[in-house]
Amino acid sequence: xxxxxxxxxxxxxxxGALVLLRCNxxxxxxxxxxxxxxxxxxxxxxxxxxxxxxxxxxxINGFEAEFKKSETSFHLTxxxxxxxxxxxYFCAVRGTSYGKLTFGQGTILTVHP
Amino acid sequence: DxxxxxxPRHKITKRGQNVTFRCDPISEHNRLYWYRQTxxxxxxxxxxxxxxxxxxxxxxxxDRFSAERPKGSFSTLEIQRTEQGDSAMYLCAxxxxxxxxxxxxxxxxxxxxxxx
Numbered sequence: 001x002x003x004x005x006x007x008x009x010x011x012x013x014x015x016g017a018l019v020l021l022r023c024n025x026x027x028x029x030x031x032x033x034x035x036x037x038x039x040x041x042x043x044x045x046x047x048x049x050x051x052x053x054x055x056x057x058x059x060i061n062g063f064e065a066e067f068k069k070s071e072t073s074f075h076l077t078x079x080x081x082x083x084x085x086x087x088x089y090f091c092a093v094r095g096t097s098y099g100k101l102t103f104g105q106g107t108i109l110t111v112h113p
Numbered sequence: 114d115x116x117x118x119x120x121p122r123h124k125i126t127k128r129g130q131n132v133t134f135r136c137d138p139i140s141e142h143n144r145l146y147w148y149r150q151t152x153x154x155x156x157x158x159x160x161x162x163x164x165x166x167x168x169x170x171x172x173x174x175x176d177r178f179s180a181e182r183p184k185g186s187f188s189t190l191e192i193q194r195t196e197q198g199d200s201a202m203y204l205c206a207x208x209x210x211x212x213x214x215x216x217x218x219x220x221x222x223x224x225x226x227x228x229x
């Protein structure tokens with residue numbers, strides 16, 4: 001079975017500051033890992049995914065994440081926050097190359113001017 | 114490619130009524146997933162189809178819930194005898210099992226159900 005823990009239900013940063021959203025996973029098999037973003041009253045949009053290739057994954061909108069097996073982590077970062085980054089972010093894990101995703105509880109990112 | 118669409122976007126119903134939601138996946142996507150998201154939580158898996166076959170159902174999918182994908186294209190999710198605890202956002206996602214695919218799931222905008 002797989003599970004995801006997102007540390008911090010709310011993260012607040014200033015515009016231009018570093019964004020760091022934390023995700024730790026548990027999986028009995030090599031995981032597939034994903035970050036999705038959700039804007040109010042909308043569905044989820046894929047930011048990036050790790051599928052056992054490069055451990056540093058680059059996604060859309062300047063986001064990237066690094067897979068660290070020793071720490072069972074897949075933290076999401078962006079060097080400089082923009083006001084449009086304000087949204088809820090979900091980390092998800094899957095134990096096979098297809099099938100259901102298991103999501104974390106989400107982190108709401110607030111960006112202050 | 115018009116993306117995954119879901120209808121209706123919002124549904125308000127009284128307890129005990131039946132409701133049905135529709136999901137139209139990205140064309141030629143052979144996998145279709147249903148998730149439920151309650152306030153402040155991440156989406157939870159309900160069920161998924163490959164073509165018209167329902168391959169997995171969560172224990173969250175009680176006998177009041179039924180999902181179909183009769184021709185391997187659109188899908189419907191029906192909830193019978195709705196309860197207030199069914200109030201949630203119901204999300205649909207689709208993916209492709211093509212050779213170059215990693216089964217990336219693309220989500221629709223969701224149907225928000227409110228049971229009074």
